[in-house]
Amino acid sequence: MSRIAVIAGDGIGQEVIAEAQKVLAVALPGYESTEYDLGARLYNRTGEVLPDSVLSELDEHDGILLGAIGDPSVPPGVLERGLLLKLRFEFDQYVNLRPSRLYPGATSPLADVKPGDIDFVVVREGTEGLYTGAGGNLHTGSPAEIATEESLNTRYGTERVIRDAFERARRRRGHLTLVHKTNVLVHAGGLWKRAFDDVAAEYQDVTTEYQHVDAAAMFLVNRPHTFDVIVTDNLFGDILTDIAAAVTGGIGLAATGSINPDHTHPSTFEPVHGSAPDIAGQGIADPVAAISSTALLLEHLGRADAAVAVSAAVERELASRDSGTQIRTGEVGDRVAADVAGQLS
Amino acid sequence: MSRIAVIAGDGIGQEVIAEAQKVLAVALPGYESTEYDLGARLYNRTGEVLPDSVLSELDEHDGILLGAIGDPSVPPGVLERGLLLKLRFEFDQYVNLRPSRLYPGATSPLADVKPGDIDFVVVREGTEGLYTGAGGNLHTGSPAEIATEESLNTRYGTERVIRDAFERARRRRGHLTLVHKTNVLVHAGGLWKRAFDDVAAEYQDVTTEYQHVDAAAMFLVNRPHTFDVIVTDNLFGDILTDIAAAVTGGIGLAATGSINPDHTHPSTFEPVHGSAPDIAGQGIADPVAAISSTALLLEHLGRADAAVAVSAAVERELASRDSGTQIRTGEVGDRVAADVAGQLS
Ligand SMILES: CC(C)[C@H](C(=O)O)[C@@H](O)C(=O)O
Ligand SMILES: CC(C)[C@H](C(=O)O)[C@@H](O)C(=O)O
Numbered sequence: 274m275s276r277i278a279v280i281a282g283d284g285i286g287q288e289v290i291a292e293a294q295k296v297l298a299v300a301l302p303g304y305e306s307t308e309y310d311l312g313a314r315l316y317n318r319t320g321e322v323l324p325d326s327v328l329s330e331l332d333e334h335d336g337i338l339l340g341a342i343g344d345p346s347v348p349p350g351v352l353e354r355g356l357l358l359k360l361r362f363e364f365d366q367y368v369n370l371r372p373s374r375l376y377p378g379a380t381s382p383l384a385d386v387k388p389g390d391i392d393f394v395v396v397r398e399g400t401e402g403l404y405t406g407a408g409g410n411l412h413t414g415s416p417a418e419i420a421t422e423e424s425l426n427t428r429y430g431t432e433r434v435i436r437d438a439f440e441r442a443r444r445r446r447g448h449l450t451l452v453h454k455t456n457v458l459v460h461a462g463g464l465w466k467r468a469f470d471d472v473a474a475e476y477q478d479v480t481t482e483y484q485h486v487d488a489a490a491m492f493l494v495n496r497p498h499t500f501d502v503i504v505t506d507n508l509f510g511d512i513l514t515d516i517a518a519a520v521t522g523g524i525g526l527a528a529t530g531s532i533n534p535d536h537t538h539p540s541t542f543e544p545v546h547g548s549a550p551d552i553a554g555q556g557i558a559d560p561v562a563a564i565s566s567t568a569l570l571l572e573h574l575g576r577a578d579a580a581v582a583v584s585a586a587v588e589r590e591l592a593s594r595d596s597g598t599q600i601r602t603g604e605v606g607d608r609v610a611a612d613v614a615g616q617l618s
Numbered sequence: 619m620s621r622i623a624v625i626a627g628d629g630i631g632q633e634v635i636a637e638a639q640k641v642l643a644v645a646l647p648g649y650e651s652t653e654y655d656l657g658a659r660l661y662n663r664t665g666e667v668l669p670d671s672v673l674s675e676l677d678e679h680d681g682i683l684l685g686a687i688g689d690p691s692v693p694p695g696v697l698e699r700g701l702l703l704k705l706r707f708e709f710d711q712y713v714n715l716r717p718s719r720l721y722p723g724a725t726s727p728l729a730d731v732k733p734g735d736i737d738f739v740v741v742r743e744g745t746e747g748l749y750t751g752a753g754g755n756l757h758t759g760s761p762a763e764i765a766t767e768e769s770l771n772t773r774y775g776t777e778r779v780i781r782d783a784f785e786r787a788r789r790r791r792g793h794l795t796l797v798h799k800t801n802v803l804v805h806a807g808g809l810w811k812r813a814f815d816d817v818a819a820e821y822q823d824v825t826t827e828y829q830h831v832d833a834a835a836m837f838l839v840n841r842p843h844t845f846d847v848i849v850t851d852n853l854f855g856d857i858l859t860d861i862a863a864a865v866t867g868g869i870g871l872a873a874t875g876s877i878n879p880d881h882t883h884p885s886t887f888e889p890v891h892g893s894a895p896d897i898a899g900q901g902i903a904d905p906v907a908a909i910s911s912t913a914l915l916l917e918h919l920g921r922a923d924a925a926v927a928v929s930a931a932v933e934r935e936l937a938s939r940d941s942g943t944q945i946r947t948g949e950v951g952d953r954v955a956a957d958v959a960g961q962l963s
Contacts, residue, residue: 350801358802382840384729408769408805413812418773420809424753428763454853456695457703460753464765487860494839494864495727508799512857515832519839 275304275574278334278539280356282312284548285558286340292560292606293338296586297567299614300579307334311356312548313344322355328363332538336570339543340563344550354406357531357541361399364538366531367430368437369397369507370569371514371545373497377592379522383494388592391521393500394445396438397510399531401430402461404507426461426506431468437534438504439476448501449473450482452489452509465506490516497521518545526591528565532573540573542566556602561587564609579617586612620649620919623679623884625701627657629893630903631685637905637951638683641931642912644959645924652679656701657893658689667700673708677883681915684888685908689895699751702876702886706744709883711876712775713782714742714852715914716859716890718842722937724867728839733937736866738845739790741783742855744876746775747806749852771806771851776813782879783849784821793846794818795827797834797854810851835861842866863890871936873910877918885918887911901947906932909954924962931957 277297281290297304309327316322331337337360342352360366375381375391407423435451442449451469455462466483473481484492486509492499493516505513518524527545544562552558565587571580586609594600622642626635642649654672661667676682682705687697705711718740720726722733752768780796787794796814800807811828818826829837831854837844838861850858863869872890889907897903910932916925931954939945 350804353801354804382728382730384727403769404802406804408803410805410808412773413808416773416777418809418812420771420805422769422771422803422806424748424767424769426765426767428757428761432761454856456698457749457853457856458753458767459695459699459751460755460765461767463755463758464763467759467763487856490835490857491860491864491869494861495868508802511799511802511832512835515836516839516861519836523840524836 275301275336276334277304277306277570278309278331278337279306280309280311280337281340282342282548283314283344284341284550284553286312286342286548288553288556288558288602289544289560289563290338290340292602292609293563293567295606295610296564296583296613297338299610299617300567300571300583301574301576312342312352313347316347316352322352323359332364334539335574337539337541338566338570339541341544341546341548343548358404360541361531364533364540365400366533366538366540367398367400367434368530368532368534369399369510370530370532371395371397371517371527372569373514373517373521373527375521376526376588378594379526379591380596381520381522383497383520386497391497393497393517394441394502395510395514395517396434396441396502396504397514398430398434398505398507401426402507424458424461426464428464428468431465432472435469435472435504438502439472439479442479442502443476446501447478448480448482450484450489450500450503452484452486452503452505452513454486454509455483456485461506469504486513489513493517493520525559526562526565528562528569530566530569530573542570542573557600558602559600560602560605561590564606582613582616583609585616620646620681621679622649622651622915623654623676623682624651625654625656625682626685627687627893628659628689629686629895629898631657631687631893633898633901633903633947634889634905634908635683635685637947637954638908638912640951640955641909641928641958642683644955644962645912645916645928646919646921657687657697658692661692661697667697668704676705677709679884680919682884682886683911683915684886686889686891686893688893703749705886706876709878709885710745711878711883711885712743712745712779713877713879714744714855715875715877716740716742716862716872717914718859718862718866718872720866721871721933723939724871724936725941726865726867728842728865731842736842738842738862739786739847740855740859740862741779741786741847741849742859743775743779743850743852746771747852769803769806771809773809773813776810777817780814780817780849783847784817784824787824787847788821791846792823793825793827795829795834795845795848797829797831797848797850797858799831799854800828801830806851814849831858834858838862838865870904871907871910873907873914875911875914875918887915887918902945903947904945905947905950906935909951927958927961928954930961
């Protein structure tokens, strides 16, 4: 039996996760869930973000389903670093996965693209680079202040995520783009390029390409259909995935997985959107991204059939929508769950 | 008399700079120019990119007009670091300026935008951050390899570029957006935020906003009209300016200045596009970006009237184009120069 830890979190996180669980109930019948009350409420009550005891408990699960964290009452960065990044580092979630598709019914800000035109995956490194926290300040607040940030990169860390990306490319259209900034960041860029070229030699069936991050950012806007799989470092991935979300119709529909492909610790799956305190509690949040994150979870658990069923149901849900009609959170979950049930019965 | 150093460079650099000089001849009558043969040819002949003697000579000029550098025969990064970045650092060009406008006649990949809707400026820091080259590799090429890149930031360096951005915002629509990643890059982000808030107190007439770089990248795609001036660090600026170029119809039209606002050394002005060896020598390269870079040069030299005339002529040139017609490089320069001459006579 799969054991899923559920961190609904703040704001609309609560509402959308309830719908994701409706879908999971039919896609992964009998799964056991444990709810963890983390986020702004816990922090404001106790000053804690992710107590060690909770971290150990989470580690007993097969996967983590997360809604959204963040509230204006909490200083920016505290929950992000203390919860999201902490999970990535503690649970060695080195593959940060972001599928980007333009769904039927979704509205891209781009002209001349239609559903199906955009379909790529970003594989972002999740445990190295500029995200380690290395660096410091001197003479803080004075005119003499200096600040450093250090990007730390290992062959071990780059090779494993590159290998994962090649595997994904092989299961897709067989094209992998490495994105870095080798012409300026020569040290880290050199390491990434060497690791990439070495692994590429083992995947002769996958065609490869290199792009500087600035060019890739531009191409995501003016020719997104040319991408299949992108592999890149932690910070570049952070930026590129948000551009990807934008061109596929907004962050409201995107889901992401922070994945430990070796299953030595649980992986986290979540919608990309935030807690949206402005619309929380009204039952109008769109749970589609949260539901899509269950598809990524199912895939990771080896339930490819169920994952495909959820994705297909999400696609039908989006295609069936009238642009004028107000979303009712609960109805979306009911519809998608019924669709999935029909497919799997 | 203004003394302009001209580095036409490689590929179409030669062709587009010839047109820019036609325009400059009428916009800045009697200017003296010195041509410097730098780029792939010099490198392939001598192994040198920017000899010290040339650097000293360049330093005697009031401005540098650059076409494009780069050729497949030169290893990637060599000319970029040895010429472009060297000029930025040696000449303390701390303001990297990139105006982004959607011109009439230009085609944005975005739906639902029309000329005039997009009009903002990115002020990118040019002498600090991850561009200093600090960092290194250990056990290179082995499974034990590690690589670091260090972002170096000073209060001195951030404050001066932030101040420049506030000045520009004051001369425009009075809104300035700071872009960084303070929730993850806490050290550099903290420094940038402190410097920004301190300078903001002196510019009560400018409204301010902060965005994380990932959010800003997305907003540049799905609501670019909300930006007026953006100030950001060197690497974020590199990425955001290319997104800006994409949404305003491609890098082919964008111009940039690497500016030393204190005039202690010359500033460099150039089109954003590369040397495009594939179309070089055919007389079909669009010189509009190179011509626009003369407008930035004129502005920097205090010739605001001439700068406005060049921009207006470029705008008319783009508006008058038939999308089907092949550009003839030389004709574009003639038309724009004649237009500028008419305005200034
Ligand atoms: C919240 C933040 C720390 C996080 C990141 O920068 O990785 C987010 O932007 C993301 O992409 O998951
Ligand atoms: C060529 C390269 C070194 C340069 C940079 O990264 O700054 C370019 O992309 C730019 O934006 O001027």
